[in-house]
Amino acid sequence: MEHVQRFTFDRSRMPERLDRFLAEALPELSRSQLKRLIDEGRVTLNNAAVKASAKLKGGEEIAITLPEPVPTETLSQDIPLTVLYEDSQLIVIDKPAGMVVHPAPGHSQGTLVNALLYHCQDLSGIGGELRPGIVHRLDKDTSGVMVATKTDEAHQHLAQQFKDHSINRRYVALVHGLLPSTKGTVDKPIGRHPTQRKKMSTGSRNGRQAVTHWKVLQVYEEDRLSLVELRLETGRTHQIRVHLADMLHPVLADPVYGGNRIKTLKDPELRRLATSLDRQALHARLLGFIHPVSGEYLDSSSAVPADMQSIIDYLQNKYSAASAV
Template sequence: MNLVFPVDSEPVRLDLFLSSQLASETRSTIQRLIESGNIMVDGREVRPSLKLKGGESISIQLPEPVAARPLPESIPLEVLYEDGDLIVINKPAGMVVHPGPGNSSGTLVNALLAHCTDLSGIGGELRPGIVHRLDKGTSGVMVVAKNDRSHQALSAQFSVHSIKRIYQALVYGSPQQDSGRLEGQIGRHPTDRLRRSGLARQGKHAVTRWRVRGRYGRICLMELRLETGRTHQIRVHMSEAGFPLLGDPLYPDGGRFNNLTDPRLRKLITTLARQALHARTLGFIHPASGNYLEFSVDMPADMAALLEYLEGSPL
C-alpha cells in the first residue's frame, strides 16, 4: 500500500496519520511496523514521531500473521563455533533475532531451526535457545543455547555480568577524554514507547565503559564494553552523553548529519541505513567443559567502508 500525505494538510506525526488511515490497526501496531521497517517514508526508515509536513510518500507493507511456532528456513549462517551444547554465530545487520509483530520470518531463529535440530526450549516457542539479543541493525557475535542446561548456565553468566562483550561504534562528536564510564538507569522513554531513556521513571541499572579508538574530526571510533545488558544500552548512553551513533534511525543526532558538508561521507552514512554498531567480541565460560571461549569478528563491509573513508579523509 502506498499513501501520500496531502501537501495542504497541517503537520502531524506519522503514527497518528496512519492511525486515521488504517482503521484495522492499533496505533501500537503501527508504531511497531514503523520500527521494523515495514512502513517507510520517501524510501527510508523513520521514527513513529516523524512530523509529516506535506507531499511525503509513505509505503506500507503489512506482514503476514506470525505463526504460532517459527518455521525452519534455509537462511545462510556464519557459524563461528558449534558443539552439542551451543552455537556461536556472526549475526548480520538487518536480521531480527526472533519472530514478532512485523517479523514473522527471516529471523535468526528461523535460520537456526533449519540448521540445528536441538535448541533449548527455555526461551519459549518463539525464542528457542535465545540467551541474549542484538538489535536488528546491530551486527556481530551471538551465542545460542542448544539445551536447557546450557541455556541456564549462559543466562546465569549474563545475569552476573561476567560475559565479556566488546562493541565498536562510530559516533558523532569528539570527547575531551580518551576513555570513561557511563552509568545510570535505563527504562522506557516517557513519551516514545519504542525508545529507551535515562529519564525513565522506572529503569534498570546500566553501565557502559568506553574508549576512543580513532578521532576523525566530527566523528569518533569508539570501543565499548558492557557491564550490563539493557535494551538499546549503548545507543541510549552514547546519545544522551552527546555522542549519538551514526545512522541510528531511533535516537536523534541533534542535526549533526545535516551539518556534515562532505557529500561522500553523507552518502556513506545514508547507505549504512542502520546504527553504526558492531558486537566485535564475546567471551564466556563453556557451560559443559568449564573452559573460557572467546570469539571476535571484524566489522562488516558497510561500517568498514565508512571507517576506511574517515581514515583517509582530512576531516
C-alpha cells in the same frame, strides 16, 4: 520432565508488574509464551496462582513450571548463517544487520530463530519448546557476535553469566563529536521513554541499572567523528545507543537516537557514505564467556562489516593523506 525455576523479587527494586519482571528474568521466553504459562497456572506468586498484571513490591517468591519440551510452532527456514563456533551445547553466529533475532508481530519469518531452527538438528528443548535458547539480543540493525543455546543446561548457565555481568562484550561504533577524554564510563539507569514508547531513556522513572565503558580508538577531528570501543557490564535494550546519545555523542546514522546529525557532516562523500549505511554504525565485535560444560573461556570475534568499514576506511585514508602533506 517438567522443570521449575524460582525467583525472589528483590526488596530494593522498584515495584513492577509480574509479566515485565519475568520477561527480563527469562529472556528465552517470548511474551506470548509467558502469558500462556501464567494463564495455565504454571506461574505462582508465594505459592498461589496469579495474573500477569500482579504488582511485585519486594520479597515475593515466584515459581514458574516449564513443561516437557514440545515441537515449536515457529517455522524453520533455510537462511544462510555465518557460524563462528558450534558444539552440542551452543552456537555462536555473526548476525548481519537487518536480521531480527526473535519472531514477533510483523516479523514472523526471516529471523535468527527461524534460521537456527533449520540449522540446528540437535536441540533438546529450551523453556518448554524444541527451539534455540536466546540468552541475549542484538537490535535488528546492529551486526555482530551472538550466542544461542541448544540445551536447558547451557541456557541456564549462560543466562546466569549474563545476570552476573561476567560476559565479555565488546562493540565498536562511529559516533558524532569528540569525546571529553580518551576513556570513561556511563552509569545511568535505562527504562522505557516516558512518552515515546518505542524508545528507551535514562530519564525513565523505572529505569534499571545500566553501565557502559567506552574508549576512544580514533578521532576524526575535522569531521567531528570518533571511533569508539564499548564494553557492556549490563545489557539493557538499546543501552549503548541511549548512553551515547545521553552524552550528546549519538551513534552515526542512528535513526532513533541520532536525530538529523548526518546533515551536519560537511564532507559530501562522507555524508553520502553515512546516508547509504541505512543503519546505526554499531557492531558487536567480540563475545566471550565460560563454556557451560567444559568450564573453559571461549570467545568469538567478528570483523566490522563492509558497509561500516567503508566509512572507517574513507576516514583513515583521508586523515592519513592529510598528515602526509
